[in-house]
Amino acid sequence: MDRDELVIPKHIAIIMDGNGRWAKKRGKIRLEGHRAGANSLEKILRHAGNIGVKYLTVYAFSTENWKRPEKEVNGLMDLFAKYLDREKKTLKKQGVKLLVTGAKENISEKLLKKIEETENYLADCENIVFNIAFNYGGRREIVDAVNKVLETKLLNETNGTVDEQLNNENTGLNVTEKVVNGFVDKREQLENMKITEEEFSKFMYRPEIPDPELVIRTSGEFRISNFLLWEVAYSEFYITDVYWPDFDEKELDKAILSFNKRDRRYGGLNVK
Secondary structure: OOHHHOOOOOEEEEEOOOHHHHHHHOOOOHHHHHHHHHHHHHHHHHHHHHHOOOEEEEEEEEOOHHHOOHHHHHHHHHHHHHHHHHHHHHHHHOOEEEEEEOOOOOOOHHHHHHHHHHHHHOOOOOOEEEEEEEEEOHHHHHHHHHHHHHHHHHHHHHHHHHHHHHHHOOOOOOHHHHHHHHHHHHHHHHHHHOOOHHHHHOOOOOOOOOOOOEEEEOOOOOOOOOOOOOOOOOOEEEEOOOOHHHOOHHHHHHHHHHHHOOOOOOOOOOOO
16 A cells, blocks of 8 residues: 555554563563653654654553552653653654643642643644543543533532522422422433533543544553543554564554554445
8 A cells, every 4th residue: 555545543542561571571670661662652753743643642551550569650650750851842843732641649749740831831732642641541531521420410400400499499389299390300300411422522531632543552462451441432453462662663654554454334334
């Protein structure tokens, strides 16, 4: 397939797996694998921006990764902080807008401040959006979205419900009528609280980012690992045995070539 004819996915998401095994294979500590993985990330981000990818989401640290040894977790936090310090000027030159997506608890105030400062520094960049899933869990994102929906809907309903109750206190209705009317009111409230998929999507962490067309997982594992559970409903998956530190520009091109050979039907049929 001619490269000029390739369809470049607008949004690519990557599960960067295999850093630890890459290090073990070379007789190194796991943190050395993570450092090598950070170097690969720099190359992939640059290449993605150059070929026209508009959104790149990477799975850097999951909510489950806190279960790892404390030394490794602390090393990952330090590695991320140093990455932000080292790369922010380069990211600016490349036109990279940075978003860090995930829960804030357990993250140090110092690192949270550094993340916010770096996001603000790169806020006006427009070449590519670099979304780092950090302290992120797909189930957690969905639960948080449900809670936000409930909070929003209940706040919208509460004022009217209270006013109606106050107005009905002296209506002279008997007990049976009040029970029936109360049941009808509840049914109406439930109807008003129903929500569509499109509306629900607006309550996810990053509603401004389109769903990924292509999800890449390195190291040969066939798992989604709690990553973007809502967003990948119709994504194409590309699994490679290559460990993340060895995943380079040519490997990304292979994934995109594979994507171009897919027949994307979204549950329907392509009639030719």
